[in-house]
Amino acid sequence: MTQHSADNTDAGPHHAKMTRRSFLRRGGVAVGGAAALVASLKPLMDPELDPGDLGSIQRFLQKHYKEMSTEDMDAALARIRNDVERRYGLRPDIRDIKPMDGVEFVFALNLSRCIGCRKCVHACVAENNQSRDPEIQYIRVLEMPKGTIDIERASHHYDRPKVPSEDHFYMPVQCHQCTRPPCVKVCPVEATWQEPDGITVIDYDWCIGCRYCEAACPYWARRFNFTPPRFASDEQIAQNPDIVKEQLNPDMSYLSNRPREKGVMEKCTFCLHRTREGKMPACLEVCPVGARKFGNVLNPDSDISRILRNKRVFVLKEEAGTLPRFFYYFDERRSRSGSDELDAPAAQSGEDA
Amino acid sequence: MKEFLRFLSRCIRITFIGDWRYQLWMLLLTVLALLGLNAYCKQLVYGLVETGMSDHVSWGLYIANFTFFVGIAAAVVMLVIFVYVYRDDKLHDLVIFGELFAVAVIVMCLLFVTVDLGRPDRFHHLLLRFNFPISMLTWDVIGLNGYLLLNLYVSTYLIYCAYRKREPRKALFVIPFVLITIVWAISIQLVEAFLYVGLSARPFWNNAIIAPRLLASAFAAGPAIIILTLQVIDRFTSHHVPGRAMLMLRQVVIVAMTLSIFLLISELFTEFYAGTAHISSTRYLYFGLHGYDGLVPWIWSAIALNVFALVILYLPIARNPQVLSFACILLIVGVWIEKGMGLVIPAFIPTPLGEIVEYTPTINEVLVCIGIWAFGLLVYTAFVRVAIPVLSGRLTYDQPFASAFSEIPHAQSSHTSAREKLP
Structure with missing residues (x-):
């Protein structure tokens, strides 16, 4: 009961006060605020931004490497194959290669x-x-x-x-x-781990880019993609439009040399x-x-x-x-x-x- | 539940209402926060190359601020201890202001980590594969979010009780959580230190004294910031803050800062007297290395500020609120440099392979930081804007909304400020 009466008294004097002027002023503030917000988000509309750069639904749903079934992996590889072809004009031979038994x-x-x-x-x-x-x-x-x-x-x-x-x-x-890799220990999302053959790998689609592993490595062996990777400079591309295709190594695997993205860690995989x-x-x-x-x-x-x-x-x-x-x-x-x-x-x- | 939703909507509405100074202040903070958002969007599109960080110095201003603010958030516990452990119930309202402050600061901390991520779009990976308990970062995630919830819960509960004119059921709904908060606050500090201390790759961090030093300086800078905020609240709102609270916090600052300087001396002696090859980073920080000395002026100013502030605080003149504020500002700046830039950056210089690459933040990076600071202040101002009329009984469930701001709270006029009250 009290709630109801409170509701009424709440609305009552307030509505009475809501003159046209205050309405316009409020509207103005709201529009101004929204415009300022949109203006500050403007960099996101950059035409140079690759649509894949901010992630896609497919990639959003992609599982951690160790949780992927064969079908999941095939789907991921197909997506990467298409992405690489669309971006760099070259169809890679990409596969997921497992470690061999009895090998370190x-x-x-x-x-x-x-x-x-x-x-x-x-x-x-x-x-x-x-x-x-x-x-x-x-x-x-x-x-x-x-x-x-x-x-x-x-x-x-x-x-x-x-x-x-x-x-x-x-x-x-x-x-x-x-x-005993310190980089693996510190990763908060298990995006990097040691394989049975001793190679420490990274799931580039899982890394969140916190760079804790980079701080933990005593050999300064990890590298971060501070920019979206580019396979040739602008001048090189101007001289030879096919240079990216020529420079890219089509022999790729999921855990090693497939092209990385901006904002993820990478390293030597032997x-x-x-x-x-x-x-x-x-x-x-x-x-x-x-x-x-x-x-x-x-x-x-x-x-x-x-x-x-x-x-x-x-x-x-x-x-x-x-x-x-x-x-x-x-x-x-x-x-x-x-x-x-x-x-x-x-x-x-x-x-x- | 319905009543609670109405309470929330009233809270939101009241944050838009205030005198011109309040409006101007909020407008300024909003503009700065949006500038920061704009800078962050640039970083999102072009990558972390927009910052001054590199493979050599892979953490910078973001993580430095993060480290500093975790300490600040944790230090709120000092107020809590006084009220609940020493049963000083008259300062009860201050705990609410303190906890609201902790909430705002933790929000800032979470933003600082988020802007540091290369792939913020994969944040949900933390929920799917959580490397707990091996990675100290996961402890940090739990620690910070838990601390956020604890403080948010306790302060909201107490404010809502005041709004409903109910006596809070402390024994059941407050005290147990407050006790957890006390332990939790110290733990997040410890976890924060362990994040660094556990890395054998970085001799500068791999040092047991880092944790106690981090705690000591945080328990100096945190209460110092709370002294400042309480003075602002006392001066610009209708809420009166007893001068006793300031003096109590001053004691905490003095003890913590003394301890902090003592630990600093212990560390410096150990490092430099033995003079092993492991002190390159320390040498870079304090004296420069092979002609690179970007942090040297900073760290010495930090030490000078801290020592000077401590001397002032020890003197009886620090009972004067203005002198106290002045000393607190010096100390906060000092600790910010020392615990931010001074703790994070030098560990990367030289790199584990002995290369020296210095770090200078970019304008864009600084703008993002300013944006987060502004957002934190905005959140805290809004909290205080809500808390004061509720705690003073002007905004309650059975009163019309308008009565809450019939007398707009602010101004030095109506009440006696803490200044005259101090002995």
Whole structure:
């Protein structure tokens, strides 16, 4: 009862007060407010904005990688295939490649051999369809003065007419595919995880872009798409309209090198679309001095197993407690001379002992 | 339920009513908030490249503000402790203002995290795959939202009771939640610190003293902000804030700030006396590294502001409300620099691979921050606009709506301000 009377008294004097002037004023305020709101939302109408950029229903409903059924995955792959074709004019061969049983991948890098030519850096960009403008690189080659392994003394942007410099050695750093990856721990939405073969991957369609993993990585191995990825600069496209199509690698997989979007994280995946099908990573294949070794550590006869057994290997930032699957070593006898001590593992172990 | 909906609609209506100063203030805040929204839309379209952040310094002003404001929100608990643990019932209304303040600040915190996301359109992924309890960010999500709900509930319940002219059933509907709030407030601070402390990649953060330092400085800056807001409420509204409350909060600020400076000295001694290779970030912050010294003037001004503010607060002259406000402003600015820029940015410089790339926020990024600040203030002003007539019994369920603003609350005239009341 009180409610009713209160309602009436509430409406009564108020309506009496509602003159034409106050009505117009209120209307004016409301219209002005709405106009201001619309004006402030204007950037959203930008014609350059790709319709896919702000997400679609399909993508909104797409499940987490680990929850997708085969049909879900097929639908996702079909959508990506169409998206890539519509955007870049190239129909990719994209698939979801699962890890092989009994395989754990490990990388080793011979610091005595590396000459710091950065061929691996660029081969990686081409293979993994990173953005070219601005260019995202997974591998950072550090030029270190001889006599230290303190990376704070490294030069990141050395630019020499001729490498290697006599007073330096070179240390490429990329994702170490840690056994205890801090980046995986911190992800609030499980968008990144470690696969059974040791590769830490990202579901680019699940990442919310908080960059906590980037803060957590002790090897600075993760990269964020601050812009929508572009596969060529405006000048390059002006010179050659087909350049995007030519530069894009059509051999793609869901968890590795399919084109990413703005606002998500990406990283080295040991080229899983190659390595899970028996090929070597692109950075290894291009290396002119054979400084890079890669393989299945669960196979005792693999090159990589012999290196880990016989060489004096070390890992970067052991104190971070991450147990990397990426090892460095120096040749003990000769360096950059071309002698491959792998051929004499027995002698090697003798020396070690 | 119907009555509650009518209460809400009346609350919304009353926020549009006020004298010209109120209207101007709200208009200003709205314009700033919309400018921020506009800047954020740009960021949404072109990506986070619109900010000064990079792969090197991957968190910036947004997360810095976030960290600062979580502390501020948590510090409201100081008022709650005084009223409910020490049974100082006369300050009861202040708790409501404090909790409303916490709600507004937590809204700001949530906005600061949201604008930092690269894919805000995937926010729902948090609901679908929640990496709890492994990721500290998930603790943060629970902590902040829980704290928001707790404060929103307690303050709404108390205000609604006043609106219905009912005596709140404290033992059942208030006290248990207030006790949870106290523990919760300290926990969100701790979780906030753990977010950083747990990263072995960043020696600057991977340090046990970060958590106590964060708590100490938050419990200095939080009550300092509350002192300021209470003074504003006392001066510009019809609500009288007892001077005693200010002095009590001043004690809290003094103790917390003293502790904070003590912890700072402990940290600096440990870092610099041992002088290991792990102090590059600390060295960058305080002295500059290899010629890069972007944060050096900031951190020293922060320390100077904090020490100076503390000295003023210790002096008897700080009983004067204006001096007290002045000291509080210095301290808030100091802690904002120290806990925002000073805690977040240096951890990224140098990068884990030893590269030094400095960070400067862009105009767009600053506009987004200003927008969020303005929005937070807008929300809080609206809350206070509702709370005052209700708590003073002018807006109740059995009175016509118009009587609530027949005497428009504001102005220094009618009541004695806290200034003269202080001993």
